[in-house]
Amino acid sequence: MHIEVISNVNEAQSERFTHRTAIVIDVLRATSTIVAALEAGAAGIVPVETVLEARALQTGGNLIAGERFCRKIPGFDLGNSPEEFTADNVLGRRIVLTTTNGTRAIHKAMRADHVLVGSLNNAAACARTALELRRDIVLLCAGSHDEFALEDGLCAGLLISELQQLSPSPLEMNDIGSAMLGLYKSAGTAIHEMLQSSTTGKRLNKNGSGRDIERCSQVNISGIVPRMQGDMLVQS
């Protein structure tokens, strides 16, 4: 089995996903938030690329959620903080979500046979599901504004580490995959500190969203594996 890591959404040409399972990673915060929303009992998450598309889908009991530049969009029901996605707010609801990088990355991956959503929170469960799907795997790090984001690379490294532990045969990977595995190993128990020091981590801290960093840093606290079915992410 081959694992390919793509370091940011700008490098994600659609042919790289054909016949593969994609795992989309945007640790701070879109993919952590999607996991939290399903964990809290949301019926599903519809990722869309623009604010306009989200507003057009604000019908039939749908909630609309999202951010631009780490801030909630005016008039939206929810922002992009996992903490907002509680059972009180989202149980049984369909959520239309648009974020600066994460939802764009999910759309880039749509050519894949299967699209999963990964985060530090659900890495082991996500790796297990991906292996069961028996395809080569592409880990798409969303990054931030077309640049590599440290937290997404770290999560790619964790996912490779989990895949290695679960896979019955040795895994091949591209060079950026080997590098991210090395990065993850070097982090040891300092994952929260590494997220704090990342570009997005610093920006979130400045915006008063430091608690989100803490939550998004927690490894394997959820068994939820969001998976694209039609236009909606649901629990697989």
Add this chain to the structure above:
Amino acid sequence: MHIEVISNVNEAQSERFTHRTAIVIDVLRATSTIVAALEAGAAGIVPVETVLEARALQTGGNLIAGERFCRKIPGFDLGNSPEEFTADNVLGRRIVLTTTNGTRAIHKAMRADHVLVGSLNNAAACARTALELRRDIVLLCAGSHDEFALEDGLCAGLLISELQQLSPSPLEMNDIGSAMLGLYKSAGTAIHEMLQSSTTGKRLNKNGSGRDIERCSQVNISGIVPRMQGDMLVQS
């Protein structure tokens, strides 16, 4: 002082180099070979992008050297193996060099105030020279065929580690810089093994150039810091 790592030549827009010192890295093998050539007493290395340009400069005692896809170019005096660049072959000579990725990366960096050449072999000396030039620093990993190459990322991490040790004030860096520093720390003493496992390393082994990997893996064996002056790299 700010350190920016660019993970492959494809991401190297020229404005990223303005008012900065660039260190170009192509460990397997162009920048290791350039260090070896100056160490052996070559008068200078003229990096050119095409085979045609190199042939046009085969005059006045110049040697022409280079590779395409890890193999020596037919009719050239030398290939791109550091071992070929001995005093017997190159002492006092000007060498025109063209390689698949490395010389292209050097040309991309030409907008910088200063262009240095880095490798595992000369990392400490290169870091010292770069600090003395008192500019923000861009580490350009040449990569391979527009993709990230593990050995170049590892060298970027080593260079940052050397810069941190030498710099009187704390360094800031972009996220890919932090990731490469983590990668370098995770490698420990297994640098040669990491180069063997890289995509280019495997290709060189297949072509019978395994000894080059060993040589290019050696950390801080040279005090030579190649630096662009006009159209030629000379000892700084």
